[in-house]
C-alpha cells in the first residue's frame with residue numbers, strides 16, 4: 001500500500017517524487033525504482049537499508065525481539081506446534097486442519113528415500129570431507145535425478161520439487177554423517193516423526209535396534225522449528241537471487257547451503273562450539289572478552305550479535321530452555337554449558353556489548369544441545385541447512401507465485417577510467 005510520498009531534490013534542482021510503501025508491520029519503505037530512470041542508483045553495501053522484495057512469510061522486529069511466521073509468534077510455534085506443521089504454515093500461509101496436516105505429513109513421509117544411485121555420488125567424496133561440502137554437491141546434483149519436474153514455470157512442478165527437497169533433506173544430511181564415520185547408510189522409517197526419523201538415520205546401525213528418546217526427539221524438532229525461516233538473511237537472499245534467473249530449485253537450494261556455510265551465518269553454531277571448547281574454563285573468559293573488544297584482533301564472540309536483532313534473539317530464549325531440558329534428561333553436567341552461561345552473563349553486563357546491543361543469538365545454545373545428543377560439530381550447519389530448507393523453498397515459491405524480475409544490482413565503479421591497452425607479452 002502507498003499513500004505517502006517523499007521528494008528527493010537532485011543536484012540540478014529537479015525533484016523526484018518517490019512512493020512510500022507500508023507493510024502490515026514494520027518500517028515504511030521508500031520505492032526508489034524511479035531513480036534509475038534519472039540516471040541515479042542507491043548505494044547500500046550489505047543491504048543494511050534495503051528491502052529487496054515484498055514478502056508475506058516472516059516478520060522480524062529486531063528492536064523488540066519479535067519473530068512471526070505467517071503472523072504466529074515463534075515461541076508459541078516452538079511450544080505448541082511441530083516442525084512439519086510449521087513447514088505447512090510457512091509454505092501455505094495458514095495453519096492446517098487435521099486433515100490437511102495428515103495429507104501433508106504423509107506426502108513428506110512417503111518421499112524420504114533418495115534415488116539409490118545417489119548413494120554412489122557420496123562415495124566420490126573423501127571420507128574426511130566437510131559434510132557441508134557434500135550437502136552442497138549432493139543437493140545440487142538432485143536436479144540430475146529428478147528432471148521430470150524441473151520446469152519452474154509450472155506450479156505443479158514447483159510443488160513436487162518442494163516436497164522432494166523437504167522429504168529428502170534429512171536422509172541426505174544423515175548420509176553425510178554416516179559416510180564420514182564409515183558406517184552403512186540407514187534407510188528412512190516412515191512410522192517415525194520428521195525429527196525422530198532423522199535421529200534414527202543418524203544413530204541406528206544394522207546391528208542393533210535404536211530407540212528414539214522422546215526428549216531428544218522433541219529437542220531436535222524444536223531446533224528445526226527455530227531455524228525454519230528468518231526472512232531475507234544471506235542464504236535466503238542467495239536462493240532468491242539464484243531463483244530469479246529461473247534456475248532449477250535444487251540448484252537454488254544448493255546455492256543457499258553454500259551461503260549458509262559461512263561463519264557469520266549458519267556456520268556460527270559450529271564456530272560457537274569451537275570457541276567454547278577453546279575457552280574451556282570459566283577463568284579464561286575475560287581474556288576472550290578482551291580479544292572480542294580489541295579492534296586490532298579479528299576475533300569475535302561467536303553466537304553473539306545479529307544484523308537485525310538489537311535485543312535478545314527470541315529463538316535463543318527457547319533454545320536456552322531446551323538446552324537445560326536435554327542436559328537434565330541425559331544427566332549431563334556440561335562444562336561448556338557452564339562456560340556459556342558465564343560468558344553470557346559477563347557479556348550482557350559489559351558496556352561494549354550493551355552499547356552495541358550484542359545479545360546471544362540462536363546459535364549460542366544449539367551447539368551445546370547437538371553436542372550433548374552425540375552429534376559432531378561438523379554436522380551442526382548441515383542440520384541448520386536441513387531446517388532452513390523449508391524457509392528457502394517458501395521464499396523461492398513465493399517469488400515464482402507472485403512474479404519476479406531477475407536480480408541484477410548495479411555498482412559504484414571505482415576502478416580505472418578508460419586507458420589504452422598495450423600487451424607486455426612476447427608475441
Ligand code: CMC
Nearest residue numbers: 263264265266268292300301302303304305306307356361
Ligand atoms: N563479537 C564482538 N564484537 C561484535 C560482534 C561479536 N560477535 N558482533 C558485532 N560486533 C561489533 C562490531 O565489531 C561492531 O563494532 P564497532 O561498531 O565498534 O565497529 C559492531 O558490533 C557492529 O557489528 P557489525 O559487524 O557492523 O554488525 P553486522 O550487523 O554487520 O553483523 C553479525 C552481524 C551476526 C555478522 C555479527 O554480529 C557477527 O559476526 N556475530 C558473530 C557470528 C554469529 O554469531 N553469527 C550468527 C548470526 S545468527 C544465525 C544466522 O542468522 O545465521
